[in-house]
Amino acid sequence: MPPLVELEDVYKIYYMGDSEVHALDGISLKIERGEFVAIIGKSGSGKSTCMNIIGCLDVATRGTYRLNGKDISHYTDDELAEVRNKMLGFIFQQYNLLPKLTLLDNVSLPLLYAGVGDVEQRERAMLSLERVGLGEKAKSFPSQLSGGQQQRASIARALAGNPSVILADEPTGALDSKTGREVMEFLKELHKEGNTIVLITHDNSIAAQAERVVRITDGKIVYDGPAEGDEMVSKQDKAGAL
Ligand SMILES: Nc1ncnc2c1ncn2[C@@H]1O[C@H](COP(=O)(O)OP(=O)(O)O)[C@@H](O)[C@H]1O
Numbered sequence: 001m002p003p004l005v006e007l008e009d010v011y012k013i014y015y016m017g018d019s020e021v022h023a024l025d026g027i028s029l030k031i032e033r034g035e036f037v038a039i040i041g042k043s044g045s046g047k048s049t050c051m052n053i054i055g056c057l058d059v060a061t062r063g064t065y066r067l068n069g070k071d072i073s074h075y076t077d078d079e080l081a082e083v084r085n086k087m088l089g090f091i092f093q094q095y096n097l098l099p100k101l102t103l104l105d106n107v108s109l110p111l112l113y114a115g116v117g118d119v120e121q122r123e124r125a126m127l128s129l130e131r132v133g134l135g136e137k138a139k140s141f142p143s144q145l146s147g148g149q150q151q152r153a154s155i156a157r158a159l160a161g162n163p164s165v166i167l168a169d170e171p172t173g174a175l176d177s178k179t180g181r182e183v184m185e186f187l188k189e190l191h192k193e194g195n196t197i198v199l200i201t202h203d204n205s206i207a208a209q210a211e212r213v214v215r216i217t218d219g220k221i222v223y224d225g226p227a228e229g230d231e232m233v234s235k236q237d238k239a240g241a242l
């Protein structure tokens, strides 16, 4: 079987007037089914750009992206939307729940987009909410929940479509450390159940909880290997801000 995610010499270049920003500067990366990978790097290193490309929210300027063996580098917006709905689940730092919808409706939404029928939408959304321990809050609105509960609801939304890859961009970034730990425990549990998880973080202690760490500096991969061990932390980071 081909790797689930395969980036080959991927560049993302932003043109600002006369200057170019190489947000990704030749990234090659393979992720197999069932892996738990943390992509780590300082602010501005290119993590979100990388996640947006893996998540089909953006396309590379150059290079190839194969998802489950299919080259999707030149897909149209509509084709990318379909891939997102069928294969990817997203968890964001700011939860991105819609305030005017109940949790059940929030979690149903990606299923609606994926063309799942009404009854099945509700059933799957409810199961997904129960799985994160929020079954009783199905009729609540996001503003009635704590930050940790909102993040769990957003995890339920990501899971509802039974995605091939779960992408989490700084999922603990807006949470206190205890709630953050709970969210990490939950992601680890999902990994144990066989899910493929790509976690974006600037925090070494969060990244260390994954199996594999990919470190990005200035749009380039500078480390790709096991999460444990000293090499994971670059010399620069040891001396500096992290
Ligand atoms: N839409 C954009 N236009 C111009 N520059 C951008 C845009 N998005 C990101 N960048 C630049 O690309 C680099 C990587 O950004 P990003 O992927 O958001 O980093 P990170 O998530 O690691 O903080 C940064 O220098 C950022 O300023």
Ligand SMILES: [Mg+2]
Binding pocket: 047, 048, 049
């Ligand atoms: Mg970012």
